[in-house]
Amino acid sequence: MFNFIIKRIGIAIPTLLILIALSFYLMHAAPGGPFTSERPLPAQVLANIEAKYGLDQPVWNQMTNYIWGILTEFDFGPSYKYHDRSVNDIIGQGFPITMKYGFWSFIVAIGVGIPLGAIAAIKKNTWIDYLAVGISIGAQVLPNFVMAPLLIIVFTLWLGWLPGGGWNGGSWEYLIMPVIALSTSYMASIARITRSSILEVLNTNYIRTAKSKGLPTKTIFFRHVLKPSLLPVISYLGPAFVGLITGSVLIDIYFSTGGMGYFFVNSAFNRDYSVMMGITILVGGLTIIFSLIVDLLYAWVDPKIRY
Amino acid sequence: MNYFPKSLAVGFVLASFASASVLAATHPVTGETLADDQTFTYSLLDEFTSVDPQIVEDVSGSAFVRDLFEGLMNQDADGNLIPGVATGFTTNDAKDVYTFTLRDNAMWSDGNPVTAHDFVYSWRRLADPATASPYSWFAEIMALENVGGVMSGEASPDTLGITALDNHTLEVRLTASLPYFAAMTTHASTFPTPEWVVRTSGNDWTKPENIVSNGAYILTEHIPNERAVRERNTMYWNNDATILDKVVTLVINDENVDLTRYLAGELDMGTVPSGQYLRLKEDYPDEATSFPRLCTYYYTFNLSPSGQEAYQDVRVRQALSYAVDRSVVTEKILQAGQIQAFTFTPGATAGFEVPPVAFGQMTQDERNAKAKELMAEAGYGSDNPLNIELMYNTSEGHKKIAIAVQQMWKETLGVKATLANQEWKTFLKTRGSQNFDVARGGWCGDYNEASTFLDLLTTPSGYNDGKFSNAEVDELMLEARTLSDATANYTRVEEILANEMPVIPVYHYTGVFMLKSNVKGWPYDNVEQNWYSRDLYKVSK
Numbered sequence: 001m002f003n004f005i006i007k008r009i010g011i012a013i014p015t016l017l018i019l020i021a022l023s024f025y026l027m028h029a030a031p032g033g034p035f036t037s038e039r040p041l042p043a044q045v046l047a048n049i050e051a052k053y054g055l056d057q058p059v060w061n062q063m064t065n066y067i068w069g070i071l072t073e074f075d076f077g078p079s080y081k082y083h084d085r086s087v088n089d090i091i092g093q094g095f096p097i098t099m100k101y102g103f104w105s106f107i108v109a110i111g112v113g114i115p116l117g118a119i120a121a122i123k124k125n126t127w128i129d130y131l132a133v134g135i136s137i138g139a140q141v142l143p144n145f146v147m148a149p150l151l152i153i154v155f156t157l158w159l160g161w162l163p164g165g166g167w168n169g170g171s172w173e174y175l176i177m178p179v180i181a182l183s184t185s186y187m188a189s190i191a192r193i194t195r196s197s198i199l200e201v202l203n204t205n206y207i208r209t210a211k212s213k214g215l216p217t218k219t220i221f222f223r224h225v226l227k228p229s230l231l232p233v234i235s236y237l238g239p240a241f242v243g244l245i246t247g248s249v250l251i252d253i254y255f256s257t258g259g260m261g262y263f264f265v266n267s268a269f270n271r272d273y274s275v276m277m278g279i280t281i282l283v284g285g286l287t288i289i290f291s292l293i294v295d296l297l298y299a300w301v302d303p304k305i306r307y
Numbered sequence: 308m309n310y311f312p313k314s315l316a317v318g319f320v321l322a323s324f325a326s327a328s329v330l331a332a333t334h335p336v337t338g339e340t341l342a343d344d345q346t347f348t349y350s351l352l353d354e355f356t357s358v359d360p361q362i363v364e365d366v367s368g369s370a371f372v373r374d375l376f377e378g379l380m381n382q383d384a385d386g387n388l389i390p391g392v393a394t395g396f397t398t399n400d401a402k403d404v405y406t407f408t409l410r411d412n413a414m415w416s417d418g419n420p421v422t423a424h425d426f427v428y429s430w431r432r433l434a435d436p437a438t439a440s441p442y443s444w445f446a447e448i449m450a451l452e453n454v455g456g457v458m459s460g461e462a463s464p465d466t467l468g469i470t471a472l473d474n475h476t477l478e479v480r481l482t483a484s485l486p487y488f489a490a491m492t493t494h495a496s497t498f499p500t501p502e503w504v505v506r507t508s509g510n511d512w513t514k515p516e517n518i519v520s521n522g523a524y525i526l527t528e529h530i531p532n533e534r535a536v537r538e539r540n541t542m543y544w545n546n547d548a549t550i551l552d553k554v555v556t557l558v559i560n561d562e563n564v565d566l567t568r569y570l571a572g573e574l575d576m577g578t579v580p581s582g583q584y585l586r587l588k589e590d591y592p593d594e595a596t597s598f599p600r601l602c603t604y605y606y607t608f609n610l611s612p613s614g615q616e617a618y619q620d621v622r623v624r625q626a627l628s629y630a631v632d633r634s635v636v637t638e639k640i641l642q643a644g645q646i647q648a649f650t651f652t653p654g655a656t657a658g659f660e661v662p663p664v665a666f667g668q669m670t671q672d673e674r675n676a677k678a679k680e681l682m683a684e685a686g687y688g689s690d691n692p693l694n695i696e697l698m699y700n701t702s703e704g705h706k707k708i709a710i711a712v713q714q715m716w717k718e719t720l721g722v723k724a725t726l727a728n729q730e731w732k733t734f735l736k737t738r739g740s741q742n743f744d745v746a747r748g749g750w751c752g753d754y755n756e757a758s759t760f761l762d763l764l765t766t767p768s769g770y771n772d773g774k775f776s777n778a779e780v781d782e783l784m785l786e787a788r789t790l791s792d793a794t795a796n797y798t799r800v801e802e803i804l805a806n807e808m809p810v811i812p813v814y815h816y817t818g819v820f821m822l823k824s825n826v827k828g829w830p831y832d833n834v835e836q837n838w839y840s841r842d843l844y845k846v847s848k
Contacts, residue, residue: 030733031732031737034518036732036735036736036737037771038749040769041444042444043439044455044459045440048436048458049439051439052436052439081356082354082357083359083363084357084510085531086510093531094531094532128835149563149564149567152564152568153567155566156568156573157570160571164564164567164568165557165568167533167536198355250534253560253561253762254560254564256532256533256557257533258532258533269731269732270732294688295801306605
């Protein structure tokens with residue numbers, strides 16, 4: 001197991017470096033720059049700004065300086081768009097927000113999705129199954145850019161129960177709508193994967209053997225069905241978790257959370273190079289870490305992988 | 308000469324009334340009963356770029372900075388110049404030396420007095436290449452002595468033409484005669500900054516825990532892209548006249564959610580989503596507001612060598628412009644009181660009268676008939692159709708207008724237009740390098756004067772992406788700079804443009820917003836919409 005982890009980390013570092021180099025190159029290849037605007041800046045003004053931010057140097061130098069800054073001072077640079085903030089400020093403020101609503105969405109998605117899928121599988125072809133499948137398909141096809149404004153109209157405008165947006169330190173009433181809007185489609189996917197995976201396991205020979213041995217249904221389900229049928233769910237959860245905690249631009253736009261997703265997408269439009277790089281590195285790093293965790297979980301669940 | 312003794316006296320009387328009347332909770336002038344909660348909450352579609360006066364670039368950020376900091380001069384509800392930190396100013400006959408007298412009771416929020424030295428520091432900071440301000444060009448158009456040398460790093464910032472003669476007297480020396488110079492000091496980039504805070508906190512000086520400001524409000528909370536809060540600055544010299552206690556800015560990126568939250572009572576001021584103004588005006592006549600803005604929406608021909616040969620023929624340019632039915636764009640598509648444009652400069656611009664250009668006087672049928680005639684003369688018709696690529700920056704709104712124009716050209720002139728769109732920065736690059744056929748443009752005035760529009764179409768302008776060049780226009784605009792009244796020049800330039808048609812003016816923008824009817828004091832008549840929270844108040848419902 002130790003060797004396995006070392007090997008994975010050995011692959012992760014060059015992967016991250018390639019990601020940085022590629023993003024840096026692609027970013028600079030996009031037309032325009034952070035200070036391109038409808039009113040082109042006078043040459044002297046632009047030269048002063050580029051000198052201040054080191055944008056007048058060759059891209060290769062800019063990249064090595066950037067990486068050096070991160071390694072030595074953990075400095076991801078200044079934002080070119082939000083002049084009062086550094087990238088560290090933006091991530092430091094946005095990431096905890098995103099992580100909070102992302103984490104709760106994850107809990108809700110699993111907490112509702114797995115039981116829903118399991119019940120549907122156990123009660124296959126009954127009204128309970130149809131209802132559960134109906135709910136999950138409904139949740140899947142309702143995109144969050146439709147769901148979010150609808151929630152606001154219902155809970156804020158009509159009922160007046162919840163604030164229509166904002167964050168307020170993440171108190172619960174500000175958290176409910178973002179979590180519902182973000183978790184539903186994940187919940188639906190988890191329910192469907194769980195259902196089909198349990199059905200597959202239920203049809204295997206060893207379950208038939210267990211049944212013929214006369215084991216109680218409960219024991220069969222919790223001891224022999226659940227664990228193997230969660231394998232596909234786990235492989236889905238790793239990337240889903242990273243996706244959830246690194247933010248959704250739509251949730252940030254509709255609920256004005258101040259989360260990181262909006263900064264990420266907007267930094268591409270603004271050519272805010274350092275913000276884009278900082279968040280790319282964060283998301284890339286997290287993706288690598290969580291795929292490692294998923295692999296370890298896999299090894300734990302499935303002995304075939306371990307040996 | 309002192310310019311403002313009368314308004315100062317009025318201000319003093321108002322201030323003394325205000326202190327007495329806050330207890331009675333009625334407005335000192337109108338006598339209206341004030342609401343108990345004087346918190347004003349408004350929304351922005353996007354986070355502002357900065358609250359540093361010398362760095363801020365955007366309109367919403369400038370409004371924020373006007374609340375936190377106070378410059379030498381302010382604007383009143385009609386856009387007239389009134390005293391700020393300066394009680395008045397004098398100037399010489401050549402109008403190239405200005406001397407401002409600063410009030411002795413102006414204070415920073417930490418209790419330090421505001422002095423002429425603070426302005427010297429901030430103006431030098433604006434021009435200093437080390438600050439790398441994207442707005443440093445403003446110091447250049449203010450024509451401050453030595454500004455070029457300072458900006459290029461050849462001269463020390465100490466050599467800039469601004470001197471504190473004593474704590475309350477500021478002298479500014481210019482390299483050109485600028486009769487309107489004092490009005491430029493209402494611009495955020497000229498506001499004072501506290502040197503001692505900038506030195507100790509560096510880039511973090513604008514954060515709520517560090518910032519020190521001299522305006523009517525101080526920044527107490529700022530979560531980028533979520534909210535920013537400013538509260539009454541008790542050290543402000545005219546704090547007694549301020550009525551709003553707290554101003555909350557919420558960033559709401561989606562205009563429909565913005566409206567929903569406004570209707571749910573979370574906002575005092577909100578956005579009108581595009582295309583919804585008429586409906587909202589009907590349902591909320593006291594709240595939906597539309598006002599003319601100093602902006603023009605237009606299409607520009609590529610007249611450079613990389614453009615189509617056809618556009619060198621003035622008849623083609625005229626025909627394409629005539630065939631655009633502006634009323635369809637303003638009344639059917641936009642529906643928020645936009646004004647059809649036949650000139651490049653909006654009629655709302657100060658000192659500008661829209662000249663009766665011939666094609667603006669015709670009916671659309673007459674224009675269409677004339678357009679067909681011109682196009683035929685130029686040799687284009689159904690057997691030899693003109694092909695056009697109409698480019699705009701990606702947006703639903705621009706797309707709707709482009710589709711309408713495409714259809715108008717096709718029906719009236721048989722022109723085959725294809726549409727192309729590009730993401731904003733790519734689009735700017737493409738247009739700026741003359742890599743287009745016909746492209747969309749939008750231009751908002753930097754100040755309330757016609758030259759801010761018409762300079763764009765002169766040969767040396769860096770914004771002239773269509774590369775239109777006309778010697779007479781260049782000459783008239785150059786001459787306009789030295790005239791005290793240049794109206795005749797502007798009229799003549801517009802006549803030339805109507806004839807030469809280097810761009811197709813489509814409409815002049817309007818601004819729209821929703822404002823609760825209990826919020827009073829909004830400067831509807833200030834065409835630049837420079838508002839100050841300290842002029843607003845909420846009356847009891």
